Amino acid sequence: MKEIWVFDIVEKVKNALLEINIRSDAALRQKMLDALVAEESEAGREMLTQILENYVVAEERRLPLCQDTGMVMAEVRVGSEVSIRGGNLRQALDEAIRLAYREGYFRKSIIADPFFGKNTQDNTPGVYFFEWVEGNCLEIDLLVKGGGCDNITTLGMLEPGSTPDDVERFILRELDRKAALACPPLVVGVGIGGNGAYALFLASRALSRPLGSLHPDPRYRELEKKWCEDINRLGIGPQGVGGRVTCLEVRIETYPCHIASFPVGLVCSCHVFRRKTLRW
Amino acid sequence: MVRNMTGREFILKTPLGVEDILALRVGDRVFLSGELYVARDATHRRMLSEVAQGKELPFPIHGAVLYYAGPTPPPPHEPVGSIGPTTSRRMDPYLAFFLERGLRATIGKGERGEEVKQLLEKYKAVYFIACGGAGAYLSTFVVSQEVLAYEDLGAQALFRLLVKDFPLMVAYDAFGGDLFEEGKIRYRRILLYHRENSNRGE
Numbered sequence: 001m002k003e004i005w006v007f008d009i010v011e012k013v014k015n016a017l018l019e020i021n022i023r024s025d026a027a028l029r030q031k032m033l034d035a036l037v038a039e040e041s042e043a044g045r046e047m048l049t050q051i052l053e054n055y056v057v058a059e060e061r062r063l064p065l066c067q068d069t070g071m072v073m074a075e076v077r078v079g080s081e082v083s084i085r086g087g088n089l090r091q092a093l094d095e096a097i098r099l100a101y102r103e104g105y106f107r108k109s110i111i112a113d114p115f116f117g118k119n120t121q122d123n124t125p126g127v128y129f130f131e132w133v134e135g136n137c138l139e140i141d142l143l144v145k146g147g148g149c150d151n152i153t154t155l156g157m158l159e160p161g162s163t164p165d166d167v168e169r170f171i172l173r174e175l176d177r178k179a180a181l182a183c184p185p186l187v188v189g190v191g192i193g194g195n196g197a198y199a200l201f202l203a204s205r206a207l208s209r210p211l212g213s214l215h216p217d218p219r220y221r222e223l224e225k226k227w228c229e230d231i232n233r234l235g236i237g238p239q240g241v242g243g244r245v246t247c248l249e250v251r252i253e254t255y256p257c258h259i260a261s262f263p264v265g266l267v268c269s270c271h272v273f274r275r276k277t278l279r280w
Numbered sequence: 281m282v283r284n285m286t287g288r289e290f291i292l293k294t295p296l297g298v299e300d301i302l303a304l305r306v307g308d309r310v311f312l313s314g315e316l317y318v319a320r321d322a323t324h325r326r327m328l329s330e331v332a333q334g335k336e337l338p339f340p341i342h343g344a345v346l347y348y349a350g351p352t353p354p355p356p357h358e359p360v361g362s363i364g365p366t367t368s369r370r371m372d373p374y375l376a377f378f379l380e381r382g383l384r385a386t387i388g389k390g391e392r393g394e395e396v397k398q399l400l401e402k403y404k405a406v407y408f409i410a411c412g413g414a415g416a417y418l419s420t421f422v423v424s425q426e427v428l429a430y431e432d433l434g435a436q437a438l439f440r441l442l443v444k445d446f447p448l449m450v451a452y453d454a455f456g457g458d459l460f461e462e463g464k465i466r467y468r469r470i471l472l473y474h475r476e477n478s479n480r481g482e
Contacts, residue, residue: 041467043307043449043459050411050418050447058362058416067352067362067415105355107362107435119434148367148390148412172472180460181367181390183412235468239412240390241449242463272413 002079002136004280006087009140012278013096016142017072018104020274021064024055027211028273035185035238035245044243051238051271062104066272068146069106072097072126075143075208081136082280090128093140098122109147129201137279141208144274149182150267153203155196158262167192167264168227174266175231175247180240183270187211188231188250191265193257199265206251207269208277215252224250238271248273291445295343296384298404304450306457310408311445316347316387317428318439320366324374326430327438331377338429338438341381345408348388350435351425352415360425360441362415365389368407372396379403387448391460400454408448409459421446 029052036048058065074093078084101108101123110124111117156170171190179186191202215221228250237243248271257263269275288307292300294314304310317339319327327337348368352361368388375386376399384405389412400406410418423442430437451459 041463043463046309046449047411050414054411054414054417057420061358061416061419062355063358063416063419064352064362065416066413067350067364068366069352105353105361107350107352109350109435146413151367169472172470176472181369183389230470233468233470234472235464235466236460237463237467239409240460240463241409241451242459242465242467244467270413 001081001083002280003083003085004138005085006089006092009089009092010096010099013093013140013142014100014103016276016278017096017100017144020142020144020276021069021104021106022062023059024065025211029055031211031248032271035248039238039243039245041237041241041243043241044237044245047238047241048245064104064106065274066146066270067107068109068148069101069123070144070146070274071110072123073143073145073204074126075129075131075141075205077131077133077137077139079133079135079137082138089130093126093128094124097124097126140278141205142276142278143204143207143269145269146272149186149270152178152182152268153200154178154266155200156264156266157196158264160260160262162262164223168230170264171227171266172230172234176234176236179234179236179246179268182268183272184236184240184246185238185248185271186246187248187269187273188228189267189269190227190250190252191267192252192263193255194263195258195261196263198255199263200267201265202253202255203265203267206253207267208275209251210275210277211249211273220252220254224252294345295340296345297343301384301404301406301454304406304453305455306450306453306459306462308450310448310450312345312448313444313446314442316345316441316443316446318347318349318351318363318441320348320350320436321370322433322436323430323438324371326433328374328377337381339440341378341383343382343384345385345387346378346383347441348386351439352435354425358419360419360422363419363422364415365410365412368392375399379405392452397452397456397458400452401456404454406450406454407452409451410446410448418446
């Protein structure tokens with residue numbers, strides 16, 4: 001049995017949340033520089049320039065990259081040979097959020113109940129998914145997303161037997177109407193298969209992959225590349241002002257599905273792509 | 281209609297006059313100095329309900345500029361926290377109320393409803409966008425920030441900002457121009473057969 005203490009989890013998750021809300025990672029900065037080179041629209045280049053300036057200011061002045069410091073999502077994989085000591089994992093994650101959002105002077109955006117709740121004042125709770133896996137590892141994928149890009153989340157129950165072209169058409173239509181509202185250039189997560197609920201989870205999980213990571217299956221690698229190129233032909237551009245760069249990457253996650261249905265989940269991150277994976 | 285996006289630059293001060301507005305076209309860059317009033321959804325609802333009860337608006341509306349944003353709390357070492365625009369569309373239902381009373385411009389991000397363009401033409405006002413997700417950068421143009429009203433609403437309180445050369449782009453002008461639509465038509469390189477005749481605002 002591998003023992004992992006809750007105080008250690010709190011500390012590492014807290015530090016990770018402080019970091020991803022303030023510092024852009026090198027891969028994201030490179031992506032945005034590439035976008036600036038590729039962008040033909042003057043207005044689009046202006047927006048990309050401000051996005052790049054923002055990385056510098058945020059880090060220098062220890063300010064969050066975006067005022068919407070989001071609702072924290074954590075996807076947790078607990079190995080069968082791991083023993084969590086000194087407390088409860090869910091409470092540890094909440095505590096980490098509480099500490100990070102206080103210490104970082106981040107915005108507290110969570111209401112205790114959608115209809116009847118007041119602001120919880122500490123940005124808790126996060127949204128957690130727990131999965132039990134083999135082995136002696138604990139892994140936590142952290143994802144921070146604001147409300148703007150979460151609002152374009154879409155579930156499509158397509159016709160059974162849909163082809164990659166059908167799915168692409170669905171994604172292009174949805175993004176054509178909605179992408180400008182979600183602070184493009186976007187990272188686009190597509191979950192295909194499972195049931196409706198699971199397709200959305202898969203799309204979210206797809207966003208947990210680091211930038212530049214390739215899909216292990218070459219067929220999906222091809223689709224990710226093609227869909228990204230086609231989204232960039234829509235003309236929406238950075239911040240929707242028109243241009244060549246609407247999407248930074250497309251990621252696809254799949255799961256077996258029922259013969260009578262074809263769920264497709266679409267979940268996007270804005271250009272302030274805030275994620276980190278922690279491992280014990 | 282596709283117009284050439286001009287890429288002109290304007291330096292303006294609040295309060296804005298009608299002549300300022302009529303000079304602007306979509307795609308123009310504006311560096312705005314003076315006062316901005318910061319309000320989100322809950323702030324708008326509160327202002328409307330107070331006016332309905334016979335109270336005055338908590339800020340001078342004539343020529344004013346509303347900034348749709350909810351800043352982070354300022355850290356001890358900074359005058360202001362991260363302060364980028366929020367999605368403007370959510371504030372569409374409240375816009376007419378403020379335009380009728382003399383509002384000249386709003387600042388936010390993203391497309392708005394068709395009715396907004398008609399209102400802007402009618403009342404001679406514009407819709408600016410600021411760069412979404414660049415809240416730290418935008419904070420460098422804010423000289424000072426104070427809570428003007430509704431402190432109990434936290435990040436949704438009504439703030440008064442003093443800004444200097446705050447960088448904006450004209451997204452909808454007072455002549456029906458729409459930067460999002462024009463930009464998209466200009467840079468589009470793919471045919472989506474569902475939409476070429478239909479309107480986006482379904």
